[in-house]
Amino acid sequence: MHAGVVVFPGSNCDRDLAVAFAAAGAKVSMVWHKDAELPEGVDIVGIPGGFSYGDYLRCGAIAAKSPICRAVADHAERGGYVFGVCNGFQVLTETGLLPGALLRNAGLKYVCKTVGLKVVTSQSDYTAGYNAGDVIDIPIAHHDGNYFADEAELAKLRDQDRIAFTYTNNPNGSRDDIAGILSPNRRVLGMMPHPERAADSGHGGTDGAALFRAITGALTLA
Amino acid sequence: MKARVHVMLKAGVLDPQGAAVRHALGAMGFDQVTAVRQGKVIDLELAEGTSEADVAEMCEKLLANTVIESYSVEIL
Numbered sequence: 082m083h084a085g086v087v088v089f090p091g092s093n094c095d096r097d098l099a100v101a102f103a104a105a106g107a108k109v110s111m112v113w114h115k116d117a118e119l120p121e122g123v124d125i126v127g128i129p130g131g132f133s134y135g136d137y138l139r140c141g142a143i144a145a146k147s148p149i150c151r152a153v154a155d156h157a158e159r160g161g162y163v164f165g166v167c168n169g170f171q172v173l174t175e176t177g178l179l180p181g182a183l184l185r186n187a188g189l190k191y192v193c194k195t196v197g198l199k200v201v202t203s204q205s206d207y208t209a210g211y212n213a214g215d216v217i218d219i220p221i222a223h224h225d226g227n228y229f230a231d232e233a234e235l236a237k238l239r240d241q242d243r244i245a246f247t248y249t250n251n252p253n254g255s256r257d258d259i260a261g262i263l264s265p266n267r268r269v270l271g272m273m274p275h276p277e278r279a280a281d282s283g284h285g286g287t288d289g290a291a292l293f294r295a296i297t298g299a300l301t302l303a
Numbered sequence: 304m305k306a307r308v309h310v311m312l313k314a315g316v317l318d319p320q321g322a323a324v325r326h327a328l329g330a331m332g333f334d335q336v337t338a339v340r341q342g343k344v345i346d347l348e349l350a351e352g353t354s355e356a357d358v359a360e361m362c363e364k365l366l367a368n369t370v371i372e373s374y375s376v377e378i379l
Contacts, residue, residue, distance in 0.1 A: 139368055146365060175368065182371045184312075187319050229316060229371055254317065 082300040085112045085123040087153070087169075089144050094130035094166065094277060101277035102127065105293035106301065117148040124300045125162035126153050128169030130222070130275060140183060140225045141171030150176055162300065163269045164207065167223055170261070170271035179262055179271045180238070181230030183223075187254025191224040195286065197249035198260055198274055202242050205267045206299035210291035216249055217288035219274040226273040228255035228262075238262055246272055304349050305379040306358045310367045311342035 084102040088095045088111050099109045110120045114133075119126065133144035144150060150172065157163050157178050165173040173179045186192060198219050200211040211217065230238070235257055238244050246261035253273075261272025276289025312318045318340050325339040345366055347358065358376045367374040 138366070142365065142368065174370070180370075182368055184317065184371065185319055187317065189319050189323055227317075227319075254319070 082107045082124050082297050083120070083122050084109045084125050084127055084297075085119050086110070086127040086129060087112045087114060087149055088129075089114045089131065089133035089147065091133045091135055092129045092131035092168070094168075094275065097275075097277045098127045098129045098166065101280040101289070101293045102297065104280060105290070105297035107293075107297045112149060114144070114147045114149045117152060119149075119152050119156055123156070123161075125164060125296065126156060128153070128163065128165035128172050130167030130169060133168055133172065136168070136225075139171075139175070141168060141173075141175040144168075144172045145175035154178060157264070157269055160266065160268065162206070162296070164296070165269075165271040166275055166277065167221075167226075167273055170273055171225065173269065173271040178269050179264060180234045181228055181262070183225050183273070184227040184229050184254075185225050186223070186227050186252075188252075191222075192226070192252050193220070193222040194252070195220045195279075196252055196274065198246045199249055201244045201247055202263075204242060205245060205263055205270065207263075207270045207292055207296050208245055209299065210295035218279065218286050219276055219289055220278045220286075221252060221274045222278075223253070223273055226253045226255065228253075228257075228259040228273070230256060241265065243267070245270055246274070304351055304353060306347045306349055306353075306355075307377040307379055308345040308347065308358065308362060308366055309342060309375045309377070310345065310362075310372050311340060311374075312371055313373050316371050 247258040279286040279289035321339040321341040
């Protein structure tokens with residue numbers, strides 16, 4: 082299984098994401114934002130956290146128009162897997178690969194702490210290592226994580242079982258406590274919390290490791 | 304030629320920054336302020352002959368996120 086982790090100017094969780102994939106057994110390539118193509122044979126693209134292009138204009142907006150994001154969108158349209166964390170989730174909503182948008186936190190503060198996340202569905206190659214209803218401890222670190230989508234879109238997410246994670250104690254004002262969502266084909270996942278920061282005992286928690294094991298295992302067997 | 308683009312959060316989208324500004328104005332004694340919405344102004348310098356439709360396309364594709372924002376274009 083081959084993971085490609087995109088590096089934008091201002092990415093700061095790219096290495097963490099790469100280490101988490103590698104620890105789960107994946108081969109990892111770092112992918113530069115100016116490249117117009119993904120490396121040969123990439124099964125999953127990781128879009129890391131950070132402040133791509135300084136988050137100018139809107140979080141993720143400039144990154145979404147970068148050359149590599151065209152290739153990432155093509156990969157997703159071919160049925161490829163894409164996993165966006167934090168700023169990566171913002172990039173995925175800006176590209177339109179996932180619905181909705183991430184607004185400024187309702188409390189206006191940057192929030193950096195470990196939060197409880199409820200696994201809403203285990204029906205995806207990312208969340209298959211958990212049971213629906215499990216509560217896991219994963220860190221968040223964001224200023225713009227307040228998930229917004231209109232009622233029709235929220236209903237669609239609920240009806241299609243595409244809400245992957247919700248907060249047990251909403252830290253940012255997200256609609257329906259949403260922390261992470263899946264694409265209609267369940268192969269694109271975006272989430273604000275950082276499972277790659279809870280994937281090694283040195284992190285103080287390992288609840289995120291099961292996500293990397295599940296997706297790496299699923300794509301290795303595929 | 305120049306154009307000025309106004310980008311605002313759509314009605315119904317929570318604007319916590321606007322709410323904080325309203326709260327601060329109220330705390331300063333400006334009780335007449337009942338609501339504040341905060342947006343962006345983007346000035347563009349353009350080659351002659353650029354149409355308003357071209358600027359609208361820029362708004363749709365980059366300058367505004369139409370999921371949450373509305374925009375208006377003023378040719379100056």
